[in-house]
Amino acid sequence: MLPQSCQYANLFDTIRSVGPVCDLLQHGAVQGNGCASRPPCGCEGCRRGRSHRGSSDRCVERISVSPNYQIGRGPYVPSLTPFAIKLETYLRLEGIPYEVVHSWSRRSTRTGKVPFLEYNGEEIPDSEFILEFLSKEKNFDMHKGLTKEQIGVGKAFQRMAEEKTYWCFVADRWVLDETNGIWKSFNVSPFLARLMKRGTRKRLYNNGILRHTPEEIRHIMSEDLKALSYYLGSKKFLFGDKACKFDCAIFGILAEIRWASFGGFGTSVIKEYPNLCDYCERMKDTFWPDWDNYKERDGTK
Amino acid sequence: MALSKVTAAIAEIPSSVKLIGGTVVAGAVLITVLKKLRFWQTERKEYPPDTIVICQMGRGPYVPSLTPFAIKLETYLRLEGIPYEVEHNLLRKSKKTGKVPFLLYNGEEVCDSEFILEFLSKAKQFDLHKCLTSEQIAIGRAFQKMAEENTYWCFVADRWILDKTKTGLKELGLPRFLWWKMQRTIKGMIHAQGIGRHTPEEINYIMSEDLKAISDFIGTKKFLFGDKACKFDCAIFGILAEIRWASFGGFGTSVIKNYPNLCDYCERMKNTFWPDWNEKIQRDCTK
Numbered sequence: 001m002l003p004q005s006c007q008y009a010n011l012f013d014t015i016r017s018v019g020p021v022c023d024l025l026q027h028g029a030v031q032g033n034g035c036a037s038r039p040p041c042g043c044e045g046c047r048r049g050r051s052h053r054g055s056s057d058r059c060v061e062r063i064s065v066s067p068n069y070q071i072g073r074g075p076y077v078p079s080l081t082p083f084a085i086k087l088e089t090y091l092r093l094e095g096i097p098y099e100v101v102h103s104w105s106r107r108s109t110r111t112g113k114v115p116f117l118e119y120n121g122e123e124i125p126d127s128e129f130i131l132e133f134l135s136k137e138k139n140f141d142m143h144k145g146l147t148k149e150q151i152g153v154g155k156a157f158q159r160m161a162e163e164k165t166y167w168c169f170v171a172d173r174w175v176l177d178e179t180n181g182i183w184k185s186f187n188v189s190p191f192l193a194r195l196m197k198r199g200t201r202k203r204l205y206n207n208g209i210l211r212h213t214p215e216e217i218r219h220i221m222s223e224d225l226k227a228l229s230y231y232l233g234s235k236k237f238l239f240g241d242k243a244c245k246f247d248c249a250i251f252g253i254l255a256e257i258r259w260a261s262f263g264g265f266g267t268s269v270i271k272e273y274p275n276l277c278d279y280c281e282r283m284k285d286t287f288w289p290d291w292d293n294y295k296e297r298d299g300t301k
Numbered sequence: 302m303a304l305s306k307v308t309a310a311i312a313e314i315p316s317s318v319k320l321i322g323g324t325v326v327a328g329a330v331l332i333t334v335l336k337k338l339r340f341w342q343t344e345r346k347e348y349p350p351d352t353i354v355i356c357q358m359g360r361g362p363y364v365p366s367l368t369p370f371a372i373k374l375e376t377y378l379r380l381e382g383i384p385y386e387v388e389h390n391l392l393r394k395s396k397k398t399g400k401v402p403f404l405l406y407n408g409e410e411v412c413d414s415e416f417i418l419e420f421l422s423k424a425k426q427f428d429l430h431k432c433l434t435s436e437q438i439a440i441g442r443a444f445q446k447m448a449e450e451n452t453y454w455c456f457v458a459d460r461w462i463l464d465k466t467k468t469g470l471k472e473l474g475l476p477r478f479l480w481w482k483m484q485r486t487i488k489g490m491i492h493a494q495g496i497g498r499h500t501p502e503e504i505n506y507i508m509s510e511d512l513k514a515i516s517d518f519i520g521t522k523k524f525l526f527g528d529k530a531c532k533f534d535c536a537i538f539g540i541l542a543e544i545r546w547a548s549f550g551g552f553g554t555s556v557i558k559n560y561p562n563l564c565d566y567c568e569r570m571k572n573t574f575w576p577d578w579n580e581k582i583q584r585d586c587t588k
Contacts, residue, residue, distance in 0.1 A: 111498040129503070152518035153440055159447035159511065206493035211398035216416065224446065230439035 075185055076259045078294035082166065082252030083127040084115040089248040090131060092287045094140055131245065142245045150239050154246030157231065157238070160224055161253040167209040168221035169257050172264035174200050176214050181262030214265075221257075222269050228254075229273035236282060243286065251283040346388070353378065353385040353421065354405040356393060361583030362472050363546045365575065369453065369539035370414040371402040376535040377418065379574045381427060418532065429532050437526050441533030444518065444525065447511055448540040454496040455508035456544050459551035461487045463501050466550035501552075508544075509556050515541075516560040523569060530573065538570040 079085050091098045101118075108116035108125035116125040117133065124133050135142045143151050173182050175197055183193035204210035209217060228250065237243040238250070257266040258280045270276055284291050311319070348354055357371040366372050378385045388405075395403035395412035403412040404420065411420045422429045430438050460469045462484060470480050491497030496504060515537060524530040525537070544553040545567045557563055571578050 113495075113498065126499070126503075128507075148517040149520070152514040152516075153443065155510070155514040156440070156443035156447045156518070159451045160443045163450035164446045203493045206490045208490075208494070211400065212413070216413075220415075223442070227439040227442040230435040231443070233436070 074260075074294070077255050078288065078291070079115075080256070080260065081114060082162075082256045084252075085255055086249045086252035087115055087117075087127050087130060089251055089283065089287050090245055091134075093243060093245075093248060096134070096138060096140075127249075145242065146239060146244060153231075154238060154244065157228065158246050158249040160227070161250050165221055165224040165253055165257075167204070167207060168217050168224070169253070169261065169264070169266050171204050171209050171217055172221070172266050173256075173261055175204060175210065176217065177262060177264040179263030181264070182260075185262060218265050218269060221266065222272065225257075225270055225273050225276060229276050232275055232279060234275065237279075243283070247283065248287075251280065254280050255284070348386065348405075350407060351424075352406075353383065354388055355385055355402050355417075356388045356390065356395075356405060357402040358391050359389040360581055363582055364542050365578070365581040366402075367473070367543075367547065368401055369449075369543045371539075372542055373536045373539035374402055374414050374417060376538055376570065376574050377532055380530055380532075380535060383421070383425060383427075414536075432529070433526065433531060440518075441525060441531065444515060445533050445536040447514065448537050451496075452508055452511040452540055452544075454491055454494050455504050455511070456540070456548065456551070456553050457487065458491050458496055458504055459508070459553050460543075460547070460549055462491065462497075463504065463552075464548075464550040468549035469551070472549060505552050505556060508553065509559065512541075512544075512557055512560050512563060516563050519562055519566060521562065524566075530570070534570065535574075538567065541567050542571070 074080070077085065078088065088098070088100070107114055108123060110116075110123065111125040113125060115127065115130075116123055117130040119133070119137070124130050131142060134140075143154075146154065180188075180190065180193050183190075183196075188196070201210060212220070232238060235241075237247045239246075254270065254276060257270050258277060259267075261267045270280075288294070314322075355371065355374055357366050358368060360366065364372065365375065375385070375387070394401055396410060397403075398412045400412065402414065402417075403410055404417045406420070406424065411417050418429060421427075430441075433441065467480065470483070475483060488497060496507070499507065519525060522528075524534045526533075541557065541563060544557050545564065546554075548554045557567075575581065
């Protein structure tokens with residue numbers, strides 16, 4: 001039996017073999033959605049006139065992930081949205097081939113957010129609904145091997161990470177970071193950064209997180225990470241030696257905090273919990289042996 | 302005759318003076334009305350030192366408060382046997398966060414139910430997590446955050462926006478002409494949080510999945526971690542009580558009834574910590 005990392009090397013060959021321009025799209029160097037040289041295969045997407053990638057006898061599911069086209073992946077992480085990392089990590093865990101389309105302006109027509117799934121011309125937004133859709137479509141059990149209690153606990157930790165810790169690091173990265181690290185990373189001028197921060201600040205105030213002081217936000221993030229750290233303990237993954245869907249969700253959030261806080265306090269907070277840093281490295285090494293190909297700059301040290 | 306003389310005199314006053322005078326009179330009327338509504342509560346009630354005062358929005362209907370965080374706070378203080386006072390004011394909010402509930406303690410204002418409990422645990426020297434292991438504290442926090450940061454927004458959307466009968470708005474007693482303003486504010490909040498971007502069916506489903514997770518974890522236990530309730534039970538009870546008894550015309554009540562052990566859990570928490578429940582609500586619908 002191949003070690004897990006080698007299994008994924010074979011999977012990546014499968015992904016690359018799907019279309020001749022896979023490599024270009026993976027590196028985000030090609031704008032738009034398709035391979036113009038491949039003839040349409042007659043699926044819904046082709047009939048709607050969208051450029052479409054697929055072999056002559058089957059459609060390939062595409063996950064539309066949208067960081068800034070000019071940046072493509074990263075920097076420092078395969079995506080600046082943790083929900084795309086969650087999706088891709090889970091598909092890698094299950095060995096399901098997929099493609100990624102990068103688009104500067106394209107958002108889900110239903111929710112206005114990314115990532116969203118395109119499957120045979122149908123659009124499904126929201127990472128949780130995407131996984132549920134794919135689990136029915138591809139006949140796999142998202143929670144195989146887990147007891148009901150573990151599913152309950154896993155869901156609770158996932159919700160905590162995605163609905164509370166997530167907003168703490170969004171506030172940290174985009175608003176509270178006085179060095180404007182992420183804005184400079186996008187070459188946004190200080191004047192424009194100030195304007196855009198105002199809009200973000202208003203949204204985060206409506207959400208509730210920015211009603212707290214920066215010290216309180218840091219404390220909330222730290223308490224959430226402490227809970228994760230206590231539960232994980234010395235285990236390899238959440239529920240033992242085998243990763244599950246909930247690990248993918250939590251890894252999405254932790255990877256952003258660990259490697260893409262830019263000038264914010266996130267990285268210093270997560271470093272207070274060494275087992276979480278080790279967990280991030282373990283997930284990265286297990287499911288993303290090609291991590292360095294999917295980020296622009298190396299900040300993983 | 303006298304009236305026509307008055308109106309004639311007013312007509313002779315320059316427009317600028319009329320404008321300034323009208324503004325001053327309108328302002329004075331508004332301040333008087335707001336004072337009557339106790340918006341600024343200039344005559345604050347005096348409490349003895351070290352009195353815990355929870356400021357919240359008023360009792361009922363059907364539940365001791367329309368905000369689950371006030372139920373959480375009061376339930377925990379009852380669990381620990383710590384005496385407290387409650388001040389009710391629909392319009393008064395925390396100066397720091399603009400929300401309720403908030404704590405007044407020796408003249409100091411502390412907002413956010415979590416920070417209030419942490420503050421009180423230091424001020425009154427009690428351990429919020431006594432008798433719980435590290436793992437239990439972690440699991441408890443995860444369930445609490447799921448309930449307060451995800452399930453909460455589902456029922457906010459359900460109660461105030463998706464309920465076509467607008468029963469919640471009628472029960473709140475707000476004048477009809479203010480309903481659109483309140484709904485607009487809440488729509489902005491749930492859109493910013495994310496739940497507002499989903500369809501009603503999806504929101505129903507998300508709430509159901511969260512309740513299923515809590516139901517599966519509690520199972521046949523009396524409380525989250527066995528026979529003794531803890532702080533996390535109080536937090537979860539706050540959310541579940543609102544869904545169970547104060548969904549008004551929304552789908553929350555029908556969703557939670559799919560999980561009988563959660564309904565039993567709500568009854569158990571109510572009977573254990575709120576034997577005076579019926580005195581603390583405006584109307585009884587706890588059957």
